[in-house]
Amino acid sequence: MYKPEAEIQFPKDFLLGAASSAHQVEGNNKNSDWWHYEELGKVPKSGLATDHYNRFDEDFGIAQSIGLNAMRISIEWARIEPQPGTWDMEAVEHYRKVLQSMKQRGLTRMVTLQHFTLPWWLAKRGGFSASNADELFARYCVFVVENLINDVELWVTINEPEIYSRMTRFLGLHPPFKKNIISALWYGHCLVKSHKAAFRAIKKSFPNVKVGIAKNDVYNEPARRSHWLDRLTAKVMNYFGNEYFLVRISNELDFIGLNYYFSHVVKLSLFGGYETVNRNAPMSDMGWRTYPEGIYHLLLDLKKYHKPIYITENGIANSSDDMRQRFIFEHLEWTKKAMEQGADVRGYFYWTLVDNYEWHDGFDPKFGLVELNNETLARKVRTSSEIFKQIKIG
Numbered sequence: 477m478y479k480p481e482a483e484i485q486f487p488k489d490f491l492l493g494a495a496s497s498a499h500q501v502e503g504n505n506k507n508s509d510w511w512h513y514e515e516l517g518k519v520p521k522s523g524l525a526t527d528h529y530n531r532f533d534e535d536f537g538i539a540q541s542i543g544l545n546a547m548r549i550s551i552e553w554a555r556i557e558p559q560p561g562t563w564d565m566e567a568v569e570h571y572r573k574v575l576q577s578m579k580q581r582g583l584t585r586m587v588t589l590q591h592f593t594l595p596w597w598l599a600k601r602g603g604f605s606a607s608n609a610d611e612l613f614a615r616y617c618v619f620v621v622e623n624l625i626n627d628v629e630l631w632v633t634i635n636e637p638e639i640y641s642r643m644t645r646f647l648g649l650h651p652p653f654k655k656n657i658i659s660a661l662w663y664g665h666c667l668v669k670s671h672k673a674a675f676r677a678i679k680k681s682f683p684n685v686k687v688g689i690a691k692n693d694v695y696n697e698p699a700r701r702s703h704w705l706d707r708l709t710a711k712v713m714n715y716f717g718n719e720y721f722l723v724r725i726s727n728e729l730d731f732i733g734l735n736y737y738f739s740h741v742v743k744l745s746l747f748g749g750y751e752t753v754n755r756n757a758p759m760s761d762m763g764w765r766t767y768p769e770g771i772y773h774l775l776l777d778l779k780k781y782h783k784p785i786y787i788t789e790n791g792i793a794n795s796s797d798d799m800r801q802r803f804i805f806e807h808l809e810w811t812k813k814a815m816e817q818g819a820d821v822r823g824y825f826y827w828t829l830v831d832n833y834e835w836h837d838g839f840d841p842k843f844g845l846v847e848l849n850n851e852t853l854a855r856k857v858r859t860s861s862e863i864f865k866q867i868k869i870g
């Protein structure tokens with residue numbers, strides 16, 4: 477097991493947490509689009525997932541015991557508004573209990589309002605591309621903020637808008653399984669519109685709450701730095717993958733959430749488009765090449781927005797648990813270096829606390845700091861989680 481020699485020191489108030497999303501952990505999300513397609517056998521069944529819906533207190537207790545001081549969770553729109561305009565107050569009360577349990581465990585609360593799933597009634601109308609989806613989303617967001625305002629410190633509107641558009645409308649891997657580039661681009665545009673509508677509506681009623689977005693960025697590096705075509709390829713990819721969305725919402729953000737998993741080494745392909753060249757770097761169980769230094773470059777690039785930054789996700793699928801400590805430590809080391817260069821980073825959330833439902837890959841990838849026994853749902857803390865003892869805050 478990797479054992480770092482040094483410790484890393486972060487400033488007082490730095491958040492060190494883990495991130496999760498409702499559908500991936502709660503279980504029994506029966507009114508969502510994913511559940512619908514799971515029942516049809518088009519994606520693996522999530523079933524009880526990790527049963528976080530009932531075991532949240534145990535999970536937050538584990539988070540506290542391994543040295544975390546924050547958690548990012550998400551709220552399931554389909555639970556709050558199972559039918560259009562019908563608000564389920566029992567669901568609201570459930571989330572209040574969840575959030576209060578986090579507080580009792582000393583965890584600062586970051587809450588995502590939409591993380592890949594939709595109420596089935598809205599999905600049937602085209603999801604975020606429905607004609608008034610931005611108003612419906614804003615209405616739902618305001619309702620949640622109004623009811624839970626005293627129990628949340630940081631709000632995130634939408635998780636990974638490009639990934640969400642790409643998986644659902646271009647790659648056809650997530651519901652509704654479309655493979656159409658125009659539809660994916662349009663969906664991205666609709667997500668921009670919905671984020672803006674939600675941000676403005678929330679801020680109009682509650683000007684002091686902090687609202688951001690969780691944006692997935694890939695760090696693209698030119699294969700040959702000396703070759704202008706490779707440099708251009710990387711630049712174009714960084715622009716369309718990382719900046720295009722943020723630039724359009726930069727006036728509607730209190731903070732930027734960065735989700736970072738990997739980087740690509742790219743060059744222009746002879747057949748048009750681009751090719752990725754394999755970096756000689758350790759690979760996760762999902763074939764993702766790790767590259768901690770990439771987070772440094774992305775953080776420095778985000779400085780130009782002059783907003784606080786939270787690393788809202790960073791994690792590795794590693795069932796043998798032999799890579800996770802180094803992965804976390806090195807990403808935090810590069811984060812610290814970026815902070816020394818002026819990046820205003822306020823926190824880091826590892827993805828994820830307990831092994832969870834990884835969408836179309838089912839329960840196979842093991843991202844957790846905590847191992848889940850899928851039969852008994854028992855939790856077992858992985859050795860790698862000891863790494864947080866090496867991270868000092870204050």
Ligand code: IFM
Nearest residue numbers: 497592636735789827834
């Ligand atoms: O599990 C996902 C999460 O839902 C979004 N970001 C990436 C994670 C790991 O693949």
